[in-house]
Amino acid sequence: MSPETVSASEQAFRALREQLRELTVLCAAMGQAFEPQSMERRIVTSASRMVGVDGCSLYRTQGDQLRFRVVKSTPLGLMAVTDFGEEGVFAPIALLDADGAPSRDTIAARAITDNDVVNVSDVTRLPNYDSSRVAQFDQRMGYETRSILAVPVSFAGHGPLGVMQFVNAKNGIGNHVPFSTTHVQLARSLAMLVGMLWMQASPDLS
Numbered sequence: 001m002s003p004e005t006v007s008a009s010e011q012a013f014r015a016l017r018e019q020l021r022e023l024t025v026l027c028a029a030m031g032q033a034f035e036p037q038s039m040e041r042r043i044v045t046s047a048s049r050m051v052g053v054d055g056c057s058l059y060r061t062q063g064d065q066l067r068f069r070v071v072k073s074t075p076l077g078l079m080a081v082t083d084f085g086e087e088g089v090f091a092p093i094a095l096l097d098a099d100g101a102p103s104r105d106t107i108a109a110r111a112i113t114d115n116d117v118v119n120v121s122d123v124t125r126l127p128n129y130d131s132s133r134v135a136q137f138d139q140r141m142g143y144e145t146r147s148i149l150a151v152p153v154s155f156a157g158h159g160p161l162g163v164m165q166f167v168n169a170k171n172g173i174g175n176h177v178p179f180s181t182t183h184v185q186l187a188r189s190l191a192m193l194v195g196m197l198w199m200q201a202s203p204d205l206s
Contacts, residue, residue, distance in 0.1 A: 054168035065092040111150035121178035155195030
């Protein structure tokens with residue numbers, strides 16, 4: 001085995017060890033008294049670092065809409081929470097189309113409708129999606145969204161309760177890359193943690 005291979009293996013092991021450490025810390029925090037909004041911010045901040053992405057957002061279902069809870073973007077220095085209004089890039093996302101059928105137009109809506117992970121390597125090549133919201137965000141913020149990973153949030157058979165969405169995966173040297181199977185597995189674990197949080201904060205769901 002070459003020194004380069006050993007070095008890469010050691011880096012991967014260290015990264016995994018750090019991810020497990022952070023997950024353990026988050027799980028321990030869930031067992032203590034907490035304020036839900038504060039815990040949401042803590043989870044998306046840790047998730048951005050653990051998965052290795054530019055940004056992470058939480059949406060929660062409310063009737064036939066997905067509404068933003070938290071938006072975190074490290075390169076933009078953005079951390080916004082709760083109420084984003086009814087218009088603009090943070091407006092609620094419709095879960096039904098004009099005919100009343102489940103929507104599959106946006107990435108987040110499709111994750112809810114299919115109750116499955118949606119992994120998009122390049123948002124500029126999506127003929128079957130409405131990418132206007134992404135384009136509007138990029139233009140407004142001076143940003144370039146490339147890859148998106150949307151994971152439905154559920155827990156103990158309840159769900160989907162919402163969506164956890166990750167933007168622009170990065171490799172070890174900071175270059176943007178598609179989301180890998182490892183990214184997806186870690187994102188699923190984090191989404192389950194969010195589901196646990198929401199179930200604890202809303203006993204009526206249990």
